[in-house]
Every structure is written in C-alpha cells, then in structure tokens.
Amino acid sequence: MNRIEIALGQRSYPVLVGASLLHQPSHWLPLIPEVPLVIFTNERVAPLYLDTLVSALGGRQPHTFILPDGEAEKSFDNYQRALEFLAQKGIRRDACLLALGGGVIGDLCGFVAASWMRGIRFIQFPTTLLAQVDASVGGKTAINLPAGKNLVGAFHQPSLVVADVSTLTTLDEREYRAGLAEVLKYGAIRDPELIGLMEQQVTALNRRDAALLIDLVSRSVEHKASVVADDEREAGIRATLNFGHSFGHAIEALTDYTRYLHGEAVAIGMVAASHLSEQRGLCTPGTAARLAKLLQQLDLPVTIPADLSTDHLLERMGLDKKNVTGTRRLILLEALGQAYIDSDSRDEQIRRAIDHTR
Numbered sequence: 001m002n003r004i005e006i007a008l009g010q011r012s013y014p015v016l017v018g019a020s021l022l023h024q025p026s027h028w029l030p031l032i033p034e035v036p037l038v039i040f041t042n043e044r045v046a047p048l049y050l051d052t053l054v055s056a057l058g059g060r061q062p063h064t065f066i067l068p069d070g071e072a073e074k075s076f077d078n079y080q081r082a083l084e085f086l087a088q089k090g091i092r093r094d095a096c097l098l099a100l101g102g103g104v105i106g107d108l109c110g111f112v113a114a115s116w117m118r119g120i121r122f123i124q125f126p127t128t129l130l131a132q133v134d135a136s137v138g139g140k141t142a143i144n145l146p147a148g149k150n151l152v153g154a155f156h157q158p159s160l161v162v163a164d165v166s167t168l169t170t171l172d173e174r175e176y177r178a179g180l181a182e183v184l185k186y187g188a189i190r191d192p193e194l195i196g197l198m199e200q201q202v203t204a205l206n207r208r209d210a211a212l213l214i215d216l217v218s219r220s221v222e223h224k225a226s227v228v229a230d231d232e233r234e235a236g237i238r239a240t241l242n243f244g245h246s247f248g249h250a251i252e253a254l255t256d257y258t259r260y261l262h263g264e265a266v267a268i269g270m271v272a273a274s275h276l277s278e279q280r281g282l283c284t285p286g287t288a289a290r291l292a293k294l295l296q297q298l299d300l301p302v303t304i305p306a307d308l309s310t311d312h313l314l315e316r317m318g319l320d321k322k323n324v325t326g327t328r329r330l331i332l333l334e335a336l337g338q339a340y341i342d343s344d345s346r347d348e349q350i351r352r353a354i355d356h357t358r
C-alpha cells in the first residue's frame, strides 16, 4: 500500500492506494473517527461493495443513502433529499460522511458534507479510476444544474481517501479507459516518464494489472497533490490539470454529453491541444502523434468527428467557464511533461489544430 499526503496545513489528509483495501480495514479503520457515519453510494456500486465496506467498519452500523446511478443524479433534488435524510437521522456536526463510488457520488457527498451544518467531515472511497486519480483528491465538490454541470459547489477537502484498485476490476471497459486518459494527462503535463511507462506497459494496462495500477494511481495522486498544494483554489497552476479540457468540453457539449465519456473527450482534446502546441512552435513536432498512438493503443478516441463543425467547436470553446473574460485560455505543452497556460492562440491557429485532429 502507498500513502500520499495532501499537504494543506490544517486541512492535510492522507490518500491510501492499494489492492484489496476494502477487505483490509486495519490499514484505514483507525483513521475513521468514532462518530455517527453515513455512507453515500449508488445502486450500481452498492451490490458490489457496500456490504464489504459495512463489514469492514465492524460494529459501527452506518446509515446508508443510496442513489440511482448516473451523472443526472448529481442534482439539486438529490442534494436536497440527502440533506433531508441527514435531518431525519438526526445527524449532527460531529458526524462523518463516507462516499463509496465514482466522481458523481464523491462530488455530491462532498457538497453535502461541505454544507451540512456549515461543513462536516467526509471520507472518500473512490471506486472508478477517474475518481481515484482525480475527483476524490483536491476538495472540489459540486452538483449540476439544468443550466450546466458543476455550477454549484464548494471547496471542501476530505479527511481521508482510500483508493482500492481492486474495485477497478468491475468497472465497465469504457469507464476504465476513460480513467486511463486522465492518468496519461498527468504524464503529458508533468511526467514524461509516466508516458514512457504507459507505452511499455500497454498489455498490463489492458489487463488491469493491480501492481501497475497501484503505481499509476499513486503517481497521479502525487501529481494532483502537488498541484493542489500549490494552488488549492485554482488561481494559477491548478488550471494545467485542464489540459485537453477546452477542446474536450466543446466536444462533449456539442454531442449532448451522450456520445463520449468525459475522459474520451479529453483524450481527443489532448491530441488537439498538442497539435496546437506544435503549430505554435512550443513543443517538438511528433508530440501529438506520440500521445495519439498511446491513446489509440488504450482504445481511446483521438479524432474529432466529422459532424462537429470547426465553427461550432470554436464557439463552444469561447464559452468555457475556465476562460478569463475575453480571452481563450488554453493549456498547451512546451514539451512532453511540461504544461503552459496560454492566452495568445489565435482563432485561425485553433482552427488549424482542430482540422489536424480530424
């Protein structure tokens, strides 16, 4: 098992990464406070792991709040239902919420924890690769509104994250691969060795080798930890984690969030952003091709589909909420493993990068 510290002063916490951790409570039970506990999970994850977590908690008898599955459940209605559940169960400020699931459960549970009685403790048990390498660490919590995703939320750090890579064996193939795209992203922006490792280990990656996953999840969490420690509230460097996201968000939005998983759209977006970086003379030619080859070996999409027009994509990119007013802020690469926050790309250069990614 690896232990990574997220260094945020009084809000610091450990992330534990290992195999079969849910079955080995001796590693984490001592870190769970002896207070009333409420597990948040969903109908997909509950039959797989809820009993295991409850028995690992020994005689602790937590309450359980089980949501239907899906991104649509990260809603205001469910947020309100969750608060009413806590009220009905008499949950006080001393309690601790446990999020067992992917990013949807983690984000919603985290936002409930952030706002219930002005903030109570919560612990993440992420069960998707995306949640283990990204969503469970860093303290962003949110719910969606009909007007847009993650529009309401808070920064609220968990007090512990337990990432059991054995839970990844039951993930759908596409969900697993979408998570790999996020791992590759850390390599692209901060860690060329990680890209090299993934290139060498394609077969082991494709069979979800536990030892390799412990290594990749740990390295990813270390990267996220270091970015978050430098910039908890995304004033600057944390934005580099959005590499591939401006193009990716536009692709997701124009396909109504139904054709691509987020990680798949980010995979295409990373290729487009690398093409733009090459064109701008920022990184060596061949960088985009190298990333695209690895993404393809991991069965991820790397091209922008023909039915999405360049004009529409550009327009959507202008609407990206991460842009500082008036400019298109993009994360580009100065080299593989070195990200750069850019606001100088001209529309025709972005157009050319989109066309290169067809």
Ligand SMILES: NC(=O)c1ccc[n+]([C@@H]2O[C@H](COP(=O)([O-])OP(=O)(O)OC[C@H]3O[C@@H](n4cnc5c(N)ncnc54)[C@H](O)[C@@H]3O)[C@@H](O)[C@H]2O)c1
Pocket (backbone or CB within 6 Å): 042, 044, 045, 048, 069, 070, 071, 074, 101, 102, 103, 104, 105, 107, 127, 128, 129, 130, 131, 134, 135, 136, 137, 138, 139, 140, 141, 142, 149, 150, 167, 168, 169, 170, 171, 172, 175
């Ligand atoms: N807070 C952050 O910093 C942050 C970062 C990235 C993404 N997010 C959010 O995370 C969400 C996406 O997270 P996600 O990709 O984990 O989606 P998700 O939570 O919907 O999980 C994906 C699917 O896998 C299922 N699942 C979860 N664990 C499983 C397991 N072990 N075995 C089988 N099935 C399992 C889920 O029920 C769901 O159907 C989005 O809402 C996004 O906004 C948040």
